[in-house]
Amino acid sequence: MKILVLTKITSYFEKLIKLYSKKYDLEWYTNENLDGILPEVEAVIGASLTEEQIKKAKNLKIIFVPWTGTDKLPWRIIREKNIIVSNSHGNGKIVAERALALALTLLGRVVEYHNDLIKGIWHGFVKGFREEDYWISLQNKSVSILGTGVIGRQLAKLLKGFDCKIIGFKRHIEKLEGFDYITNSIEDAILAAHIIFLTLPLTKETFHIINKDILNKMEGKFLINVGRGELIDEEALYNALSNGKLLGFASDVWYEYPDKNRRVVLPFHYPFHTFKNVVISPHVGGFTLEGQIGRIDELFENILSYLKTGKPKNIVDPEKMY
Numbered sequence: 001m002k003i004l005v006l007t008k009i010t011s012y013f014e015k016l017i018k019l020y021s022k023k024y025d026l027e028w029y030t031n032e033n034l035d036g037i038l039p040e041v042e043a044v045i046g047a048s049l050t051e052e053q054i055k056k057a058k059n060l061k062i063i064f065v066p067w068t069g070t071d072k073l074p075w076r077i078i079r080e081k082n083i084i085v086s087n088s089h090g091n092g093k094i095v096a097e098r099a100l101a102l103a104l105t106l107l108g109r110v111v112e113y114h115n116d117l118i119k120g121i122w123h124g125f126v127k128g129f130r131e132e133d134y135w136i137s138l139q140n141k142s143v144s145i146l147g148t149g150v151i152g153r154q155l156a157k158l159l160k161g162f163d164c165k166i167i168g169f170k171r172h173i174e175k176l177e178g179f180d181y182i183t184n185s186i187e188d189a190i191l192a193a194h195i196i197f198l199t200l201p202l203t204k205e206t207f208h209i210i211n212k213d214i215l216n217k218m219e220g221k222f223l224i225n226v227g228r229g230e231l232i233d234e235e236a237l238y239n240a241l242s243n244g245k246l247l248g249f250a251s252d253v254w255y256e257y258p259d260k261n262r263r264v265v266l267p268f269h270y271p272f273h274t275f276k277n278v279v280i281s282p283h284v285g286g287f288t289l290e291g292q293i294g295r296i297d298e299l300f301e302n303i304l305s306y307l308k309t310g311k312p313k314n315i316v317d318p319e320k321m322y
Helices: 011-024 031-037 051-056 075-080 092-107 110-117 150-160 186-191 212-216 234-242 289-309
Strands: 002-005 027-029 043-045 062-064 084-086 142-146 165-169 181-183 195-198 222-225 248-251 278-280
Touching (some): 027 031, 043 289, 051 075, 084 289, 092 150, 092 222, 092 248, 092 278, 092 289, 142 150, 142 186, 165 186, 212 234
Parallel strands (some): 002 043, 043 062, 142 165, 165 181, 195 222
């Protein structure tokens, strides 16, 4: 099988390429001669293909996305050509850890206190036990996790260590280990919790799922996003922080990203970084050694399953895009 790789080939990735190439008669190509090789490849690894490129790839049967998100793919032509899309959840546990870290940083006022202390401004005991200096503990809090996939389920396990009551939001109600209950009503999930985590994929149904009306129900609550930036209406989010309705916000995912021509770019269109109750992170939720190994391992599990059975381990629903 001829495979085109449109993502960075790390040393670990290269190790697995060498391990399986001879055994399964695999030929690997990179984008050095993209137009020349596109008509020949049967599989592509990556999520940066354009509709025009897929049209040229007349033998393309499957796209392996080496991470979870598939929202950037040209789904119209993929559906038209019945191309299989497979993704990887191998770094989900690591992303869940990042979500917890963001929550602890936000509720613990870590960034705020750090920025003050480097200026010689103190908080807490040494300033006379002022109640306005309290930070907020996760212990025994009610938490809603919007999205109960790999990240959401692992996050629920981590939060149980803080004796949290955990509500899960998903389309179809079912009993899930680690959750106290599941609801298919986003309003119920929001109202029942003090802290809300977003771990959903970005689809037509979840785009701006957190809108002005939902944010108005979040008065006095914290919101942490490790799904996709566009899950939240950006202007409505900024207004909810400006008017003090939302108690705090932390995110690892955004609205603007650098490209080849822009190495320095702010990730938003509103000055979120001016709020002391906001924590920003540069989309590095799964960017650890363990996270990268995990997603690459699952990528190759999908490839080997496809070679052996004609179906990868994970198949993305072309209608739902997850």
